[in-house]
Amino acid sequence: MSRWLSLLCLLVLVSGCAAYVTHQFDDLFGSENPENRVSNVSEDDAVFYDEQVKPILDSRCVSCHACYDAPCQLKLTASEGIERGGSKDLVYDGTRLLAASPTRLFIDGKTTQEWRTKGFHPVLNEREQSPSANLQGSVLYRAIALRKKQGEFTQPVLSDDYDFSLARDQQCSSVEEYSQFEKNYPNWGMPYGLPALNDQEYDILTRWLAKGGKMPAAKALPSTLQMKVELWESRLNGDDLKGRLISRYIYEHLYLYSLYLDDGEDYRFQLVRSKTPPGEPVDRIATRRPYDPPGVAKVYYRLLADPEVKVQKNHIPMQLDEARYMRWMSYFYGEVYKVTKDPGYEREVATNPFRAFREIPSHARYRFLLDHSQNTIMAFIKGPVCRGQVAVNVINEQFWVYFVDPELGYNKGSADFLEDQVQELDLPAVGSSNTLPLASWVIFSEQQKSYLSAKAALIESDAGKKIPLDLNIIWDGDGNNQNAALTIFRHFDNASVVKGMVGQHPKTSWVIDYPLLERIHYLLVAGFDVYGNVGHQLVTRLYMDFLRMEGEMNFLMLLPKQDRERIRKYWYRDVSQTIKNYIFSDYIKIDREAQVQYGTNDHQAELYEKLRHKLTKVLDRDYDLEQSTLTAKQIEALYKLQAVRGGGLVFLPNVVTVLVTKQGVPVEVLSIIHNKAHSNISSLLDEESARLPAEDGITLVKGVLGDYPNVLMQVEESELINWASQVAKLKTGKDYTELLDSFGIRRTHPNFWFVSDAIANLNKLDRPRESGILDYNRLENR
Known part of the structure; x- marks a missing residue:
């Protein structure tokens, strides 16, 4: 009882101190209000910010303050992030029992005042606009000044006073709390645990902040670029059912990408859903997932200029040009088919792409994804995660990825197979962002077993045997597409995906077909909610186990039948009996012999070199x-x-x-x-x-x-x-x-x-x- 009483007294004391300091600030500089921020920015102010201030923020601050894992959610990648400020709430919380409310910059709040109501505190002065107030009332200034006061480091390895763990306790002090923070953590100025800004950099930021931290509005797009935006928006917003469904499919796969409409690097765009049609200002539809109900009768797909500086960890580039458009048209309109209805946004349909897009031929969907398969895979690595051992410890440290040739693997028989199996291909997002992990995992496990059993039966059927299990089943990039072979590296709690067969022979490899590629996207990208509860995150991780095993199984089919179980046992040494029962069950066994001719005793190594030879025209060698x-x-x-x-x-x-x-x-x-x-x-x-x-x-x-x-x-x-x-x-x-x-x-x-x-x-x-x-x-x- 005394312990709880002490804690209560401490809370009262802290809140009382905060109220006292706030009162002091109010007396000195007036009450805090976002409307106090200076709005008029002269041409000189704009030039000063663009040419002197922004390069310092980009090169010294953004390296730690970007994406969801920015400390205190303080994103310094754009002026809107600086205006939004910081928050004490965690985005990454592996223990939350209920999904949290999203706080995505540019999506979940449109004004500074909206962010204040969501608990974000300012890092620029929002009181009286004077040089003294602008400095003393700015967390940004106080942070760089604290680091400057500390001086140069005197030892090569910093003391335990610093905490560099990703799960460290974040202080996230508002300006009213900053004096106490300075006393408690005198060495925690910014850049945190890195050399201080030099005198010139410090002087530039101080002058900028003293004048009110003025930041210019984004410049208007060049007229030639605006014309390209209008062209692409007209293409994505046709009135016919087929065009609308195709545009929805494109959007649900590209919504995280950085889209380039010209050859330069100055302008990038995001594809967004809007309540307003082309020609009007974009009114972005804010939903957790790209397929959640939009709340309007008609959705418009719009291109929105991305105001953030380019950060490599979440940058997924794609060039939108005429060549790509013509390829898309050939995929989606290359054969005659009808779209008879709008699938709608009911959860049972929208979370399962094989239901939602069943009227678009699977061959067309697969061709679209293969065209940029590195990006398709990259989206689960660079998408909504940015942090998380649990998110990527489902993959090996280095492995190669190949793809089933769409011309061999996708015909009328495979389309009928997908139609028959659609009920077995539900994904964890069907349970929303609040999921009970154990019950969900059992259901998905049984569905996956049923799907793999049916797939094995198809491969061993008379129809399946017409497709030889040889190297012809592997897509060769049509002789010109470098997306045909990828290398994935895992770096503990993050990962990279690059083109080519990079590095030495890996322990494992995957062969990915259309259903697998589509499920990877809808499991880990479109359907994953970083704000979801612990159950949602665990079930997503557990389901990815199934997809990894399926990709490995596809690869093993190219090896002699007698090798497969031995190699799989090597890949899964010391696993639990439950995993063994699943991996070595009859559900995922293929009895057919591979029709690849081998001449050595190391069949796996030989297979890698045969694949290298087959793909030699399209292998990216930039990392060599x-x-x-x-x-x-x-x-x-x-x-x-x-x-x-x-x-x-x-x-x-x-x-x-x-x-x-x-x-x-x-x-x-x-x-x-x-x-x-x-x-x-x-x-x-x-x-x-x-x-x-x-x-x-x-x-x-x-x-x-x-x-x-x-x-x-x-x-x-x-x-x-x-x-x-x-x-x-x-x-x-x-x-x-x-x-x-x-x-x-x-x-x-x-x-x-x-x-x-x-x-x-x-x-x-x-x-x-x-x-x-x-x-x-x-x-x-x-």
Whole structure:
């Protein structure tokens, strides 16, 4: 009783202090009101912000303050995010029993006042507009001033006073609470746990904030670009049923993408649902999911200019040009069919794409998805997640992905099969964002077994046997599409997907067909709610187990029949009996023999090389070390390093981003991806128990691979071979510390921002369309 009384007294004291400080601020600078913010921005103010202020915010602040995992939900990627401010509420909460209300920037609130009613506090002054008030009343200014006061770091590794864990307690102090925050956490100024802004950067931000933090409105689109917007909106908003259903299908798959209408990088667009037709201002429809009931009689699909700076971790680029449009027309109008009704938005229909879009031929839908399959897969990695071990620990550390050829796999028989199986392909979102995990998992497990059993029967039927189980079943990208082969890397709680067969032979691979590709999207992208309850998130994770196993099973069908069970047992060492019963059940066994001719004893390795040969015309090789400016001897040393297994590799973090310099001048970027081995990946929460460090490996590539570097390094070109040898010889934690002492650019390093800027510049030169600001929330401190 006394403990609770003490807590109650503490709460009263804290709230009383906050009220007192608020009263003081009100007396000095007037009451807080968003309408106090300065609205008129002169041309000089606009130029000052665009040319001097914004580059500092982008290069020094956005690396930690973007996407849903921005600390305190403070997104600094756009002026609207700065005006919105911060919140004490968590987006990521793996324990919530009920779904939370979404707080998506540009979607769930349209004015600053709406965000205040949702609990967001300002980080710019919203009281009297004077230089003194604008600084003292600004959390942004107080944060950079606190870091400036702290001065330079005096030790290479920061003390335990800093908490860099993703699940750390966030303070999220309002300006009224900031004086107490400064006393409690004197070393927690911004940039947090990184070198302070230099004098010039600090002076620019101080002058900007003292004048009221003025930010110009977005510029009008160039007339030529506006004409392209109007053209595409006219294409997406026809009146006939077929056109409306096709546009809905396109929207539900592209709504997260960054769409480019020209060859430049200055303007990106999002495809949104609007209550208003083309020609009128967009009135965006805000729903949890892209297929939720819109609340209006007619939906219009509109292109909205994206005002946020490009952040690599959630950037999914696509070029909308005439060539793509003609391909889409060939997919969706290449055969005669009728759309007889609008499927509506009832949950049982809208959550299941095989119900909602059953009147669009499956061949057309699959062709559309294959056309940009990297983006289709990338959406579940770069989409609504941004953080989450549970979201990605369903996949292996590195694996290759191939696709079933649509011309072989999709005919009248397969369409009839999908129609028969539609009831077995329901997805977890059918249970909304509040789900009971155990009961749901049992239902979906039985449905998946039934589907796989029917699929196996189809493959072994007379009709199925007309399609040989050989390499012809694999899509070759039509000889020109690099989306035919992908590599997926997992980096513990995030992942990357790139084109090509990158790295060494992986332990597992997937072959994806249309039903699998579609379910991946509707499970992990369209149907996933980051604000959902713990049950929704767990069932989504458990269902993805089924999809992974299905993709692996498809790959195994190309191997000799006698190999399949042995290889699957190797992939699933030490799994529970329940998992064994599922994996090795008759439901997912295919008795047909593969018709691939093998000439060696290592059939899996041979299959990989046969696939490499088949896809050689379309394999993307941009990440190959041979594409770098390095010498043959340096590349040889790097390949020798890549051949190392186990041992001291365990001390490497998930992603190492390496700047190569020549006499201090940046010339190249390399990435080390630590591929952590597991006996299996079927454990939901106890992943560490399945780790096999002795089987760890690494992948070395040219350029930036991974959106969340864990450590930066700088290596002189003349030292590169010695550096590779030192990494290869790692044995102990002390060895890794010595490696960092020699080459590491720790959080505390005086050259940190120089190296950071150099990596960003080279990344942009390497991949101008795909690159963006990297995320530093996972930088280690050791």
